[in-house]
Amino acid sequence: MNTTGEVQAGEAILKLEDIYMAFGKVQALNGVDLEVKKGEIHSIIGPNGAGKTVMMNCINGLYHPQKGTIYFKGQKINGLSPHKRAELGISRTFQKLELYGGMTVLDNIRMGSHIHLKSGILSGSVFMGKTKREEIEERKFIEEEIIDLLEIEGIRDQVAHMLPYGLQKRVELGRALALRPEVILLDEPMAGLNLEEVEDMARFILDINEEERWKVTCVLVEHDMGVVMDISHRVLVLDFGNMVDDGPPEEVGKNPKVIKAYLGEEDLYITRR
């Protein structure tokens, strides 16, 4: 399955070296490095337009940086297409919701796990044997664990685009999780949520990061400083494509350059929780 061997907790699972990405005259990423250690929550913060989403897109292969190298579990993945990277174990959510709007919640989540199916046929009692067992196991996995974890039992059969925004965000997380990723990229999972929903989401992220069952490494882009400072192991600060700082939240929060570049005024730094 993976030729490069397992990465141990605390070792780098994802590594970006000297990434440059420009769109015309806009230098979105200007020599950025990132080393995400297995088992951690590594946040990326920075003002609007700092290049956070571009960075996520580079990691998951929607964008290809003009310069720099990306390693996943020691393997260079620059040339791989997004679906290959998903198969390797990189999953994500999106800043602007990208649910399969016409499908139900359950189908959205199932689509996330479909790459694990070896046979092509998803259901129908005519297909016995291996297919069937695989299918049952799959369903059990999806329904019991993800739906339980995210507390979306009540909406499983509803069509995704009809749901309130906060729930859609949650379903997107569920779909990303159904891929059974080793690394999950979360692009502003709290944006647009109310206080209670933010707390729920923070709890879900901690669950998937810490619980023995999941143990997913997270790369988190988020504007909510309270959450970021609370749950991150490390924080990378970007400003117009430049790296301002990278370190544990306590240190980053004290760096005057960070406060100037991003936090701007001290009161932005007041947590909401």
Added chain:
Amino acid sequence: MTLTTGIMVGGIYALVALGWVLIYKCSGVLNLAMGELTLIGAYVTISFYSWGVPFVLSILCTLLVGIILGILVERIFLDKLIGEPILAVIMVTVGISYFFKGIIEFIWGTDIRVFTPPVFSLKPFSIGFLKISTVYFWSFVLAIVLFLVFVAFFKYTRWGLSMQATADDETAALSLGVSARFVYAASWAIAFMSAGVGGALLGNINGVTVSVGYLGLLVLPAVVLGGLNSVPGAIVGGLLIGVLQNFAGTYLDAYFPGGVKDVFPFAFMTVFLLFMPYGIWGWVKIERM
């Protein structure tokens, strides 16, 4: 009789419409080579048939040729265009249609060909008080069976679901392990198959000439009427066009001799779209924006 014939032919249109809808759904492209695909299907089937292959087997061979051609076309002409403006891709499909036209004339010429010996008799048979001609009936049945097979493929296979996902949200599908190249190739393969078999069935009814290609294009109003992105819309649109066409042929031909049968569906589409610009089912799109 006019109504039933209309519905029977409409079933075949629905099949061809499915090919149209699929490509539109998966890649946003209006495939203007669809008429030629229909015609190629008709010629391929009739060739196999004239070599002594039984009709149903000829259809299966046509499906196979459809898969191969679909994948080839996607790989050769369209793969490089992923990410280009949609209009450019649509123009390329126009190019492809001329290319195919040339190939068809080169291989099969322009003479009319008929299935000899006839596959089904033209003799009508009765179900209750309904009189249906045998050839229409069996063509309809074949078309519907194939249509259902495609729909089942969509619903119950991982590949079909990947296509649906891509149609729904391409960025998400890519990021969650769906290969875009696979989906495009698959949608073209299915479009070739549905159009090809549709053409074979139409050719079996009226003989194979260029006009089968026009019939393939006639499906455009059906697709637009149903809503370009809707599979149920393809069925309803297909049936509606079939019925309209036959009624026009029966009742209007006396007043406007000539091609009123083929023009009427387009005229109807134009008027209809004035009032429902998104088609019957296409409005889902507006609601979502």
